[in-house]
Amino acid sequence: xxxxxQSPKYLFRKEGQNVTLSCEQNLNHDAMxxxxxxxxxxxxxxxxxxxxxxxxxxxxAEGYSVSREKKESFPLTVTSAQKNPTxxxxxASSTGKGDQPQHFxxxxxxxxx
Amino acid sequence: xDSVTQMEGPVTLSEEAFLTxxxxxxxxxxxSLFWYVQYPGExxxxxxxxxxxxxxxxxxxxxxxxxxxxxxxHLEKGSVQVSxxxxxxxxxxxxxxxxxxxxxKGTKLSVKP
Numbered sequence: 001x002x003x004x005x006q007s008p009k010y011l012f013r014k015e016g017q018n019v020t021l022s023c024e025q026n027l028n029h030d031a032m033x034x035x036x037x038x039x040x041x042x043x044x045x046x047x048x049x050x051x052x053x054x055x056x057x058x059x060x061a062e063g064y065s066v067s068r069e070k071k072e073s074f075p076l077t078v079t080s081a082q083k084n085p086t087x088x089x090x091x092a093s094s095t096g097k098g099d100q101p102q103h104f105x106x107x108x109x110x111x112x113x
Numbered sequence: 114x115d116s117v118t119q120m121e122g123p124v125t126l127s128e129e130a131f132l133t134x135x136x137x138x139x140x141x142x143x144x145s146l147f148w149y150v151q152y153p154g155e156x157x158x159x160x161x162x163x164x165x166x167x168x169x170x171x172x173x174x175x176x177x178x179x180x181x182x183x184x185x186x187h188l189e190k191g192s193v194q195v196s197x198x199x200x201x202x203x204x205x206x207x208x209x210x211x212x213x214x215x216x217x218k219g220t221k222l223s224v225k226p
Contacts, residue, residue: 006156033213042202042218043157058213090156099145099164099206102214104156 002027006091006105012113013078013085021076021108023091029103031096032074036060037088037107046089049074050096078110086112115140119203119217126193126224134188134220136177136203144205146170146179146186147214151200160188160201193224 004025013019025032031050035043045058049068063082068074074093078085088109092102120135138144145164149157161170166181175190186203203217 004156040218043214043216045213048213092157099162101147101159101162104149104158106154106156 004105006108011110014113016080018079023074025093029093031094033092034076035090115215117203117217119220123221129192132190132193136186138205140207142207144207147204148188149202195224198224
């Protein structure tokens, strides 16, 4: 079945460490997105990519980095510069065209040790 | 800028009660409107969508009508079930946002047997 796979489901980070969250899709979608979800805050866009080898900052990009070397993959690195990284991270993809919806993975919950 | 406002939760209902979750939006142009649902510990799933004024989206007994005159997209269900307990997000997409979604903060629904 086609879908979006995020891994790991739970991730723990020590202070000062960078961690990378994986997102893979086999839907042949051009566009991919990373969101951060905090309680009572809804979803906030971190980064998005409309095409391979190109990506744009979203509303809260500071302290995060991404790459888009392959169409299927859009990993997110949470750097030590992100002072409050504890959150639920969601990856999504879409065709990027017309009114097609975004499809979401099951998320990664990141916690600080 | 574009924005989505949802009624604050949590909303607690008894099984078979009628559900309304209000959603209003502010947008330039003519947005597409979406309702997503998030079950505990999971990502978001598209529930329904509407792409132009007076369109009615429907799925799994849920309905929402795109009302341009009141800039609203309220979610309704005639008889809720315990299995409908989840967080519901209203979202919009305009052409100007490069296909990105703008989400409301979410409304948590709890249905008691």
